[in-house]
Amino acid sequence: MSGQPLVMGVVNVTPDSFSDGGRYDDPERAIAHARQLLAQGADILDVGGESTRPGATRPLLAEELGRVVPVIEALAADGALVSVDTMRSEVAARAIEAGAQIVNDVSGGLADPAILDVVAGAGVTYVAMHWRAHSDRMQQFTSYADGGGVVATVRAELAERVDAIRAAGIADDRIVLDPGLGFAKLPHHNWELLRGLDALADLGFPLLVGASRKTFLGRLLEGPDGEPRPVAEREAAGVALSALLAVGVGAAPVWCLRVHDVRAHRDALAVAAQWSRQNADRAATGKERA
Numbered sequence: 001m002s003g004q005p006l007v008m009g010v011v012n013v014t015p016d017s018f019s020d021g022g023r024y025d026d027p028e029r030a031i032a033h034a035r036q037l038l039a040q041g042a043d044i045l046d047v048g049g050e051s052t053r054p055g056a057t058r059p060l061l062a063e064e065l066g067r068v069v070p071v072i073e074a075l076a077a078d079g080a081l082v083s084v085d086t087m088r089s090e091v092a093a094r095a096i097e098a099g100a101q102i103v104n105d106v107s108g109g110l111a112d113p114a115i116l117d118v119v120a121g122a123g124v125t126y127v128a129m130h131w132r133a134h135s136d137r138m139q140q141f142t143s144y145a146d147g148g149g150v151v152a153t154v155r156a157e158l159a160e161r162v163d164a165i166r167a168a169g170i171a172d173d174r175i176v177l178d179p180g181l182g183f184a185k186l187p188h189h190n191w192e193l194l195r196g197l198d199a200l201a202d203l204g205f206p207l208l209v210g211a212s213r214k215t216f217l218g219r220l221l222e223g224p225d226g227e228p229r230p231v232a233e234r235e236a237a238g239v240a241l242s243a244l245l246a247v248g249v250g251a252a253p254v255w256c257l258r259v260h261d262v263r264a265h266r267d268a269l270a271v272a273a274q275w276s277r278q279n280a281d282r283a284a285t286g287k288e289r290a
């Protein structure tokens, strides 16, 4: 592939996020954690104040604002490239004022369509993820049988979002798409999407992938008792996946990986880069590098 994926470090300022719930739920702790991710090589810091784990209930608007705005202000003042992980137009607007340059909307504009106008007006980058319903009921919407399978259906539903995003006036070079791993998906759907990224890349936009610590990895590593591997013990599987995606084994290149442990994923990308360099050298000279 050409170039390495960017690394987006997750900064969840939430008491109940499924991957790191409650560890960074006050702004001071979140800022300290985010600075650590930056020092480990995060290209983007993704600051979110709403947990989207399966079954989660939504915070009040004021709660979400109180969580993310001070964190974004501090990180933007540091000079970091900050994205705000929100589905709310009001939060997106305040986050942009505070210095966010990317709006990461897991609902792709479905939860609050006015978010598209906010993004268009500000001229910032917009990440549109594949989404079907809020987290308290999304796992009721895991049927992809009617649309030709999960890859074709997600592609078609993302294409519809692109139409709405363009209609709101967001420029093509500001749009990023995301398959939405774990959102209204069964474990096998996530694997099919990862193998079918080419079909999504074919829509013509950069891809962001968020696999880090998700349930489908826990299911892959389930124990003999049938219990999924606990969240805190899924990191290595996610790191292996990042290396594969970076090398582009059978799938389209990914523009950005959304991860929790930035250092571990950076290491995976270093291995992938070396691997790709050697392959390129071998192809060019027929020899291996010493």
Ligand code: PMM
Binding pocket: 010, 012, 017, 018, 019, 020, 051, 052, 053, 085, 104, 105, 106, 127, 129, 178, 180, 181, 208, 209, 210, 211, 212, 213, 258
């Ligand atoms: N996953 C989560 C939250 N935000 N944003 C994008 N663009 N893509 C994702 O896959 C995504 C996201 C949920 O994971 P977390 O609770 O670990 O943050």
